[in-house]
Amino acid sequence: MQDVSIWLLLVFILGSYVQSITGFAFGLIVMSVVGLFSLVPLDIAAFAVSVLSMTNAATGLYGGAWKQVNAKNLLVFFISSTPMIVIGVYLLDYFGKNALNWLQLFLGITIILACLMSLIKPKKSTEPSGSSGYFVFGALSGILGGLFSTAGPPISYFMYRQPISIEVIRSTLLSVFFVANVLRITIMGGSGQITMPMVWISLIGFPCVVITALLAKRYPPKISPQIIKRIALALLLLSGVSLSLKALL
Template sequence: MTIEQLLPFLLIVAFGTYVQTVTGFALGMIVLGCVAQLGLASVTFTSVIISLLMLANGPIALRGNLQHLDHKAMLWSLTGLFPALVAGVLLLNYLSSDFTQMLQWLLGATIITGGLFIMLKPEPLPQRSSHRSFAIAGAAAGIFGGLFSIAGPPLVYQLYRQPLSLQTIRLSLLAMFLVMNIIRLLVLGVQGLLTLEMLWTGLICIPVVAAFTLIGKRYPPPFSDTTMRRLAFALLIIIGISLVISA
């Protein structure tokens, strides 16, 4: 990646990290959507970088807040996520070489879906969903996470429908995304798909991720979480539509 490509890439990472820290999600969708739209790097390359970035964002955001996690929701979601994640990574290898246009269309559709879920602002359910419901959401998240390192839409929709505090939802999402990306990197490493360029680019991005995670924790936006989600996902929907049309 050249300097001309790296500078806008870092700006996108900074914005995505801040949004993820204050909402609990969106880093993968923002970075992957913007990078693909600007043609800065391939989907496969960027999805690996996102997984590396989560290794910095997750621990910093979760530090001192582990008591707020919903362990049951995480357990059942991750139970469905792990096998689906492996399947998604294997599917990514197949689509990347033979179905580039389909991969771009799927990326755009994923981003649009994630944006619409939040823009619809679903009201919390009167009671907690079943364990099976969390496992199904986790499986769907695993497929998206394996393909694009975007596990957000199914898990975000599932957790934001639950009668839980926003702090618990946000931190539980961050924790699950951290675990998912650790597993994803291990699978890619076993397959020999991690290159020196990927690792070097991720290393360059880590200080930016660390800085904007701390900024997000200490200086949240002066407006409500709902407004922040609407602004971020309105942008994502526009990016997703553009990707689908170009594909």
């Protein structure tokens, strides 16, 4: 049975808290800290992030929010993202076993790029993007989702450029996160990559994430969510640079 350190549980709590307040960064926070301090292997952390993010997305969609999603565009997204999730899962397994430094470097670069994308305020398009846009960003999200369970940054940037209501954007993103994580878990299960340590850490992390999310909603901080988001982005950017340097040195 995989030992679970108190530090890993604290990382789950921190990620859930920031996610609940700002709607941002659970997976990035968990993967960055785990990668930087080697709390658990990256494949175990990524699986736990998949399970916990899927749970969070399902909670957000409960009550009919999923009805606002454009099913056609979502289908195009998953046509392109599904094979890329398969490739990402394969690359995670391969580099985790054969070239861990390269995997850490990829994670560091992913975190840096995700932070930079979050700092750039997307300019609204005058017309909704066509299917080709969902196809391209679906592929980008798929590879990151398969590798590190961090599919959010590319598709979030793309969606917030669309001239549609914020409710539709949020519902679409929650649907993307839910289905992408279901696919990732299914692909891992079908290839026999799910291990007991992955399941155990996901189970232990579940109450940490749920209880923290409920408390954060009930007792919101007096600090502005935007300030919390900026602090989280600064720390993530620092951890991404540190992780990249760690991999190179």
